[in-house]
Amino acid sequence: MDLKDRDGLTEREFLEQYRAGDFERPSVAADMVIFTVTDAQADSYRKLPEKELRMLLIRRGGHPFLGKWALPGGFVRPNETTEQAAARELREETGLDDVYLEQLYTFSDIGRDPRTWVMSCSYMALINSDQFQLKAGDDAAEAAWFKVTYRLLRERKELLEEGGYVKTLEYELKLSAEEEELTAVVARTVTARPTSAGTAYAIVANDGLAFDHAKIIACAIERLRGKVNYTDIALHLMPQLFTLTELQQVYEVILDRELLKAAFRRKVADLVTETDHYTENAGHRPSRLYRRNLEGYR
Amino acid sequence: MDLKDRDGLTEREFLEQYRAGDFERPSVAADMVIFTVTDAQADSYRKLPEKELRMLLIRRGGHPFLGKWALPGGFVRPNETTEQAAARELREETGLDDVYLEQLYTFSDIGRDPRTWVMSCSYMALINSDQFQLKAGDDAAEAAWFKVTYRLLRERKELLEEGGYVKTLEYELKLSAEEEELTAVVARTVTARPTSAGTAYAIVANDGLAFDHAKIIACAIERLRGKVNYTDIALHLMPQLFTLTELQQVYEVILDRELLKAAFRRKVADLVTETDHYTENAGHRPSRLYRRNLEGYR
DNA sequence: TTAATAGTGTCTCTTAGACAGTATTGC
DNA sequence: GCAATACTGTCTAAGAGACACTATTAA
Numbered sequence: 001m002d003l004k005d006r007d008g009l010t011e012r013e014f015l016e017q018y019r020a021g022d023f024e025r026p027s028v029a030a031d032m033v034i035f036t037v038t039d040a041q042a043d044s045y046r047k048l049p050e051k052e053l054r055m056l057l058i059r060r061g062g063h064p065f066l067g068k069w070a071l072p073g074g075f076v077r078p079n080e081t082t083e084q085a086a087a088r089e090l091r092e093e094t095g096l097d098d099v100y101l102e103q104l105y106t107f108s109d110i111g112r113d114p115r116t117w118v119m120s121c122s123y124m125a126l127i128n129s130d131q132f133q134l135k136a137g138d139d140a141a142e143a144a145w146f147k148v149t150y151r152l153l154r155e156r157k158e159l160l161e162e163g164g165y166v167k168t169l170e171y172e173l174k175l176s177a178e179e180e181e182l183t184a185v186v187a188r189t190v191t192a193r194p195t196s197a198g199t200a201y202a203i204v205a206n207d208g209l210a211f212d213h214a215k216i217i218a219c220a221i222e223r224l225r226g227k228v229n230y231t232d233i234a235l236h237l238m239p240q241l242f243t244l245t246e247l248q249q250v251y252e253v254i255l256d257r258e259l260l261k262a263a264f265r266r267k268v269a270d271l272v273t274e275t276d277h278y279t280e281n282a283g284h285r286p287s288r289l290y291r292r293n294l295e296g297y298r
Numbered sequence: 299m300d301l302k303d304r305d306g307l308t309e310r311e312f313l314e315q316y317r318a319g320d321f322e323r324p325s326v327a328a329d330m331v332i333f334t335v336t337d338a339q340a341d342s343y344r345k346l347p348e349k350e351l352r353m354l355l356i357r358r359g360g361h362p363f364l365g366k367w368a369l370p371g372g373f374v375r376p377n378e379t380t381e382q383a384a385a386r387e388l389r390e391e392t393g394l395d396d397v398y399l400e401q402l403y404t405f406s407d408i409g410r411d412p413r414t415w416v417m418s419c420s421y422m423a424l425i426n427s428d429q430f431q432l433k434a435g436d437d438a439a440e441a442a443w444f445k446v447t448y449r450l451l452r453e454r455k456e457l458l459e460e461g462g463y464v465k466t467l468e469y470e471l472k473l474s475a476e477e478e479e480l481t482a483v484v485a486r487t488v489t490a491r492p493t494s495a496g497t498a499y500a501i502v503a504n505d506g507l508a509f510d511h512a513k514i515i516a517c518a519i520e521r522l523r524g525k526v527n528y529t530d531i532a533l534h535l536m537p538q539l540f541t542l543t544e545l546q547q548v549y550e551v552i553l554d555r556e557l558l559k560a561a562f563r564r565k566v567a568d569l570v571t572e573t574d575h576y577t578e579n580a581g582h583r584p585s586r587l588y589r590r591n592l593e594g595y596r
Numbered sequence: 597t598t599a600a601t602a603g604t605g606t607c608t609c610t611t612a613g614a615c616a617g618t619a620t621t622g623c
Numbered sequence: 624g625c626a627a628t629a630c631t632g633t634c635t636a637a638g639a640g641a642c643a644c645t646a647t648t649a650a
Contacts, residue, residue: 028324044626045622046623048628064312075321078324099494106401165592196398198398282622283627294491294492344649581600585602
């Protein structure tokens with residue numbers, strides 16, 4: 001087809017003469033929440049080590065937010081998708097190439113970067129403990145894996161005159177590495193009005209995190225918690241071989257609550273395949289090792 | 299705190315001297331999938347009218363994709379968030395201000411806009427039939443509400459040598475307005491590999507839709523279908539007063555399958571409040587009218 | 597009276613929660 | 624034997640699916 005527009009141009013002619021207007025454009029960054037799971041120090045030779053959910057952060061070496069901790073990320077370059085930018089950043093920061101990657105949300109609050117107009121298209125990556133090496137931060141920047149806790153602090157509900165309500169959920173986000181202890185409070189506000197409705201995040205308190213990264217982290221944890229229940233997403237955090245108790249520990253550390261063993265095993269039965277291998281030299285009965293069942297989830 | 303960076307500048311000094319580099323930046327558009335539900339023509343005075351899921355599209359009046367149909371949307375302006383841009387576009391296209399609005403996904407494939415580098419941050423809006431008037435398209439552009447169907451065409455699963463599989467789900471998207479009939483086939487590819495995993499959309503066939511909007515629409519329908527089952531999202535498509543049968547019809551048209559009455563009523567019981575009003579002059583037993591229960595969902 | 601929808605009762609099957617009981621190892 | 628974890632069996636409660644039955648209106 002050779003449709004012509006008002007100026008009598010075909011599409012090819014139009015594109016040849018097209019010049020991008022000099023409207024102001026935003027920079028777009030891909031920022032990543034990279035999760036992994038590690039073992040805490042075991043108390044006794046008999047006890048199993050506890051699992052910890054950890055996240056990679058990088059200490060800023062320049063303004064703005066000099067000295068604060070930020071998510072790994074960087075600007076999306078021309079001829080690159082946001083996914084590719086995220087994968088590239090991940091490779092640069094961790095050397096890893098082949099991981100679970102999922103887009104989270106695009107944050108565009110004005111002033112979220114004090115330098116200039118920057119939107120953040122955020123991603124979540126899951127790394128299993130086989131791939132995991134603490135060699136993060138090959139470049140000059142200081143990097144560390146922070147232990148994550150995210151817990152409901154308070155809940156408030158206000159009724160509106162016109163009908164509907166505003167519910168505010170305040171979560172405390174705690175991130176701790178060797179020397180560092182970061183704390184933030186993120187409020188999730190759910191507005192329900194007769195016609196409209198919506199959810200918004202706000203940072204209530206923030207000690208040590210750069211930009212609006214506390215929001216992005218909150219968003220990632222909530223996505224992870226949600227998906228754990230109805231997908232096999234948690235298996236991306238597991239090594240090749242693992243016990244069902246380890247898998248349960250990972251679920252528990254993500255959800256921040258204890259689960260019942262029997263029910264848990266029924267639930268994940270289809271997500272794993274048993275092997276003929278067993279753990280050895282634990283101070284107790286050996287445990288069968290499982291593999292991820294790639295056919296499992298639907 | 300007055301931390302100084304390598305150049306001996308404080309944060310304030312840094313920001314004062316900061317000039318945005320002239321790296322190439324993308325344009326960012328907010329594109330919207332605006333859903334509503336309408337009544338089809340009833341066959342007889344006795345029969346209830348069927349519900350139809352509809353979506354607003356705008357015929358392009360210029361290159362590229364001249365004459366094709368596109369989602370309402372536009373570029374995000376400086377000092378505006380993507381949410382605000384979406385809300386502004388919605389107001390411009392429909393005159394509506396107070397609606398359910400939710401961010402979907404950010405699409406950034408290179409070449410998705412043949413003119414220049416454009417990312418699309420997509421949103422879904424739900425409009426109830428009270429607010430709905432077919433006055434869309436006050437400006438010069440031609441606009442129409444298209445009836446939506448989205449149905450699984452075929453499913454393919456290929457096992458990989460390294461372990462894992464690639465599953466391809468092909469959906470047929472049909473959009474129809476008075477004279478117009480648009481058809482596209484969108485493939486959702488789920489890749490499951492031992493370490494990585496991911497989902498991607500691709501357009502397999504496309505007749506009449508501009509840009510990659512078939513993907514965005516597919517994404518919106520899948521989000522809507524998913525959320526219908528575990529939130530009260532469908533109630534944003536309902537007028538102030540409605541019958542439970544109407545609500546069920548809306549669920550059915552979204553999910554594209556029939557539901558059982560008794561089970562449905564149990565499920566939505568907490569999402570609605572009964573009123574003392576009844577339908578009148580239907581050719582059969584009157585039906586109790588309900589309101590949305592704003593306390594209902596969690 | 598009739599053609600339609602409105603609305604309820606109840607049986608079954610599946611799943612999640614709870615808990616108790618048995619099994620097996622290293623030291 | 625002991626201190627742990629490994630693993631299974633079973634009761635119960637809640638929910639989804641299926642279906643049948645009764646109720647009520649306008650024409």
